[in-house]
Amino acid sequence: MNRLTGIRRFAGVLVGGALLLLSTGVISETAVTKGSKAAGLDSCVAPTAVMRRNHMDFLKHDRNMTVRKGIRDTQYSLAECVGCHAEKDNAGAYKPVNAEGQFCSSCHSYVAVNLSCFQCHRKTPEVKSGSGTAMKSDGPFQPESLGLLQSPDQPVLLNRDELARLHATVKGD
Amino acid sequence: MSCNSDQPDMNRREFLGKSVLAATATVVAPGVMLTVANASEEGASSAVRWGMLIDTNKCADGCTACVDACNKENGIDLMQRPAGQADEMWNAQRPQWVRKVKLRDKQTGEISNLPMMCQHCEHPPCVDVCPTGASFKRADGIVMVDRHTCIGCRYCMMACPYKARSFIHQDVAEQLTGTPRGKGCVESCNLCVGRIDAGNSTTACQDACNKDGHQAILFGDLKNPESAIAKALKAESSHQIRADLELNTGVRYTNI
Amino acid sequence: MIKTQYRELYCSSPRYWGGLASLAFIILLGLGAAFHMEHNGHFVTGMSNQIVWGLPHVFAIFLIVAASGALNVASIGSVFGGPMYKPLGRFSGLLAIGLLAGGLVVLLLDLGRPDRLIVAMTTYNFKSIFAWNIILYTGFFTIVGLYLWTMMDRKFEQYKRPVGFAAFFWRIALTTGTGSIFGFLVAREAYDAAIMAPMFIIMSFSYGLAFFIITLIAAYWWAGRTIGDLRLAKLKNLLGVFVGAVLYFAMVYHLTNLYVTQHHGVERFILLDGGIYTNMFWIGQVLIGGVIPLFLLYSPAFTTSRFAISVASLLVLIGGFFQVYVIVIGGQAYPMNLFPGKEVLSSSFYDGVVANYTPTTAEALLGIAGIAISMTLVAVGSRMLRVLPESLEDPAEGECA
Missing domain, CATH: 1.20.5 (Single alpha-helices involved in coiled-coils or other helix-helix interfaces)
Incomplete structure (x- = not known):
């Protein structure tokens, strides 16, 4: 029995150490990918810890606001997740956020949670070349036409500055 | 112990x-x-009701500008036909939010052309029958599908008198940000809801029709007596398709 | 009166396990087909935006309708007090549960998003008859389960009648709901008729009893037990009445439609020039599902022939399948009349054209798997539970009123 206990204890320490390593890997380091816009921002639309813990509830709540009530200037939107967290490859094209190793999928595969958003939603930011989208460039520019994105003249929110900056880069053409 | x-x-x-x-x-x-x-509580308001008036006299034979514009606006043209599928099946299975129909009166031989799409009923049968409430009508009268709760049962397609709904029969590789689309859910014309919410006052099909010089499509607020569409509806007689069902459609037609 | 002894269904192992294995194989094929459909999307099926409900729905509706009908034998026994039917009540309950489960599996696996079953079970739009049906189906399992319990456990025998009543009303509600799925479709000319609900009820009586007779004869043949002639004759005569009633309702439905000028087109399509649908109606539904079974059931030449009874029941099921096919697919194939008085010269969406539908093997395999699931549940259930009487010999003279 004593011998077994020793082995067990050793195994326990080993497993515990491995878990610790793994968890620090997630907690201490950021999952934000380097080539994305998000890498240049201090935090997301809410403090990082809040977003990590609650982003799914925020998105679910606000998706209902958007789809059902037509409220497009919600604080949280999947289009913004994609817009900010998509990483560009060497050729300058966006990588899908749900591709292996990218922002969304890296955490989701780590915690083994199914990521079903992108069965229907676009996985990369829209590159404005076509004229068919809501953000088309002919005609006078309206801030609201950014659609899902927040418009800069909305009431002050937590990370309004970052957002305004972000939107400026998005719209700057 | x-x-x-x-x-x-x-x-x-x-x-x-x-x-x-x-x-x-x-x-x-x-x-x-x-x-x-x-954020703000500004959203779809019941003070407006979006609708359309289509002048079939102005709708040109063979013109598909509205259909093409719709396909582009809503990313339908991004869909790929499954390898080896015949034209007939592809036409029966691909989403068609708006389609052109050419008619001849059996009695008089009169020919008319018109675009056919979701009629945005005040009392939509698709909303009544949807088991999960995914098919719904917004406060501003736009009838649409919430893909998040659609289970793909297709009962709304059975119930729609206008065959306006399309089921997505295949995986979709690329979508537009404003128009999510994926296998296994139902969708239909939403009067370019993203544009409307962004403050635009025209739909893609209307723009395309105007650009081609036909001006057969007039979009606007039915509840605002000062809007062009309300004035036009007041001035001339218009039709609802399948008026017998008393669904009070938001899309009306003249000269059929 | 001799007490009925119930015993689990025992038959030789190779026969039982062989049967189960072949059923399991069919189910496996069906699940493979369902995976194929869900993985690729419905483009691999014959279904389209024109024919939105296809062969799987025909199987599912057929099984669901038959399920509520299969419970009738139990209802006659404990609600209406028919002593000849009493010993059959337990098996009737088991068969009802099995058939419903098979039908629902097919219906579920054909959804565009079967992974969202939980959404379907938790988000309800109470104006939708479909949502009510989901409640009716789950309730049916519960109530029939309780009903089986009261029939099998002597401690709860006093509840047998009230629970039996509840089950009877529930099953009527269930079939009303299933029929109303079509009856409430105002847009399509073939549907939109209140008679759909009672017609589905009478269809359920007929299909359910036919299923019951076939499975009962098969089970007793399997286990080498005996069924009395008198008892079978009772079931057989009842089936005859139901088959006649189904024909009658079909006639009333079409006559009503024929009176309405607006519906002449769709009636002409089903009854005269609809090609496969016309054939299915006259040959499948009327001849195979109605006239021939009636002849087999009532002709003096086959008074006690078990073969004739089995064949008649089988034909009722085949005819019933065609009937549901004509209702579901035929009703969709006929174009909706969007523009009265106009003919459609061109449309990219097949307006004004009879829709094409060619079911694929995958759809058929999924549907057949539904039947196999039902039969497996019944086979396993009757092996594990005491639902079948040791003997169904006719009671001695004077024992049954």
């Missing part, structure tokens, strides 16, 4: 009570935060 106390362990109870409280707080808190932290 080392523990033989018959008395309830008060500390334990207290601890449990506190844990439950804490757990409740962590579960409820995000919801509370959401209600305070969210």
Whole structure:
């Protein structure tokens, strides 16, 4: 029995150490990918810890606001997740956020949670070349036409500055 | 058996009570935060009702500008035909939010052309029959599908008198940000809801029709007596398709 | 009166396990087909935006309708007090549960998003008859389960009648709901008729009893037990009445439609020039599902022939299948009349054209798997539970009123 206990204890320490390593890997380091816009921002639309813990509830709540009530200037939107967290490859094209190793999928595969958003939603930011989208460039520019994105003249929110900056880069053409 | 106390362990109870409280707080808190932290309450308003008036006299034979514009606006043209599928099946299975129909009167031989799409009924049968409530009507009269709760039962397609709905029969590789689309859900014309919410006052099909110089499509607020569409509807007689069903459609036609 | 002894269904192992294995194989094929459909999307099926409900729905509706009908034998026994039917009540309940489960599996696996079953079970739009049906189906399992319990456990025998009543009303509600799925479709000319609900009820009586007779004869043949002639004759005569009633309702339905000028087109399509649908109606539904079974059931030449009874029941099921096919697919194939008085010269969406539908093997395999699931549940259930009487010999003279 004593011998077994020793082995067990050793195994326990080993497993515990491995878990610790793994968890620090997630907690201490950021999952934000380097080539994305998000890498240049201090935090997301809410403090990082809040977003990590609650982003799914925020998105679910606000998706209902958007789809059902037509409220497009919600604080949280999947289009913004994609817009900010998509990483560009060497050729300058966006990588899908749900591709292996990218922002969304890296955490989701780590915690083994199914990521079903992108069965229907676009996985990369829209590159404005076509004229068919809501953000088309002919005609006078309206801030609201950014659609899902927040418009800069909305009431002050937590990370309004970052957002305004972000939107400026998005719209700057 | 080392523990033989018959008395309830008060500390334990207290601890449990506190844990439950804490757990409740962590579960409820995000919801509370959401209600305070969210953006404006401006959204679809029941003070407006979006609708369309289509002048079939102006709708040109063979012109598909509205259909093409719709396909582009809503990313339908991004869909790939499954390898080896015949034209007939592809036409029966691909989404068609708007389609051109050419008619001849059996009695008089009169020919008319018109675009056919979701009629945005005031009392939509698709909303009545949807088991999960995914098919719904917004406050401003736009009938659309919430893909998040659509289970793909297709009962709405059985119920729609206009064959306006399309089921997505295949995986979709690329979508537009404003028009999510994926296998296994139903969708239909939403009067370019993204544009409307962004403050635009025209739909893609109307723009395309105007650009080609036909001006057969007029989009606007039916409830505003000053809007062009309300004035036009007041001035000339218009038709609802399948008016016998008394669905009070938002899309009306003249000269059929 | 001799007490009925119920015993689990025992038959030789190779026969039982062989049967189960072949059923399992069919189910496996069906699940493979369902995976194929869900993985690729419905483009691999014959279904389209024109024919939105296809062969799987025909199987599912057929099984669901038959399920509520299969419970009738139990209802006659404990609600209406028919002593000849009493010993059959338990098996009737089991068969009802099995058939419903098979039908629902097919219906579920054909959804565009079967992974969202939980959404379907938790988000309800109470104006939708479909949502009510989901409640009716789950309730049916519960109530029939309780009903089986009261029939099998002597401790709860006093509840047998009230629970039996509840089950009877529930099954009527269930079939009303299933029929109303079509009856409430105002847009399509073939549907939109209140008679759909009672017609589905009478269809359920007929299909359910036919299923019951076939499975009962098969089970007793399997286990080498005996069924009395008198008892079978009772079931057989009842089936005859139901088959006649189904024909009658079909006639009333079409006559009503024929009176309405607006519906002449769709009636002409089903009854005269609809090609496969016309054939299915006259040959499948009327001849195979009606006239021939009636002849087999009532002709003096086959008074006690078990073969004739089995064949008649089988034909009722085949004819019933065609009937549901004509209702579901035929009703969709006929174009909706969007523009009265106009003919459609061109449309990219097949307006004004009879829709094409060619079911694929995958759809058929999924549907057949539904039947196999039902039969497996019944086979396993009757092996594990005491639902079948040791003997169904006719009671001695004077014992049954």
